[in-house]
Amino acid sequence: MADFEKITLLPMDEAIDYWRLRVPMSPDEYKALAAESKAKAFSSALATSAHMVAQVYQAIEDALSDGDTFEEFQDKTKDLFEKAGYEVKPYQVETLFLTVVQSSYNAGRWKQLTDPDILEEFPYWEYDAVGDKRTRPSHMAMDGLVYPANHPFWASWFPPNGFRCRCSVRARSASSVKRNGLTVQKDAPKLLPDEGFNHSPAAVWKPSFDSLPKPLADRAERRLLEGPN
Template identity: 35%
Template sequence: MSEIALKPLSPLEAIEYFRDKIVLTPAQFYQLKRQAMVNAFTAAEITSLDVLNDIFEELAKALESGATMKDFREAINERMESRGWVGLTPFRADTIFRQNTQTAYQVGRWKQMTDPAVMTDRPYGVYSAVMDKDTRDTHRAVHGECRRLDDPFWDTWYPPNGFRCRCSVRTLSQRQVDKQKVKVSTGSWQRLIEPPGKPARQLIPDPGFDYNPGKEAYQPDLSKYTKRLRDAYEKRQREKAKA
């Protein structure tokens, strides 16, 4: 009997989303409206498009191959140093790697979860934080919140909800909701958080992360794009259509 070799599947939706990004300098990137940023790529304080393209390519390769942050840092530093640049520090490399790969995975995951066929069987999403000592108070407070995936809640509270956010969303079927007696919430989301020893404050995502990158990536409003980004995006779509 022949052996069957099991290999991890590539996150195709995440790779497609990331490969479709347009590389911009930080100055160009921050001229965009927030909704357009999800379809562009940059790295803070790096103004050379050559280096930004190198970082982008190494991140794309990491997504495609399943490489670790250490693999990414070694590869990008070799490329940067060959151009006479100082390589990325471990913290900087980790931040760039984690934020971009996490966003790509979550965008791909949103596309999978909201496929009409999938939603027929598993229409509920549950917010899941890591719940360790590094989990932010706000993210901890949302842990376990269950809503239908078409609930407006996910327009604001879909991860990542901050830099280096590790939160995710898992889906449930109606049978699982009933069997586990999960409370499904509806209505507007307005809640205060009162961390021990700290003043109460409104429960909101980290600044700049109060939107759903999955929705923005696959249903972009091109009126919010600059002409350069709009032209590049439309060109990319025409090329994909011909492929």
């Protein structure tokens, strides 16, 4: 089998599925959540009401389903923000779009990489930072580190690890690790991801809402049973 990193994957379905498991809620509700619970939720500083958050949430889902570019997403949400009386700068919308898309697509990647058949063939993951002038020093420090897929490192450092983070994970077979002279790490680094980004997609893919306050847990359960619409 060829190295997994050379196989073109299109995690669209998994990305959409991941997004639909997140529960939209008002900024105040979101701020009250514990860090683990926030992995199951969505809110945005660009919206101050639960209704507006729900509209932004749907716009993001549509963008993921349609494969929209940022420009297309921006055009679709411009009227949404203007009608609600929000003064939103383009870079704010771009940050929202990039962060959400990276979160969703990397969660889709996580779903694929944790398939038992894939894990058997590619049991190691390598952190891959972009390495340009926009890469955060803490993220660059992780670049090239290889850990077993089940190592606790990935519970905190599976990308994205900050707003606008472009880091990703590369799957490695045992032969690929050996051939490329890579070292499999044992100890986790002392560095931590950016605040609010130290959880793995596993928290969402395992749909248990016990950690949510009861009203939000009930809403999440209804969403899971009834679907997004």
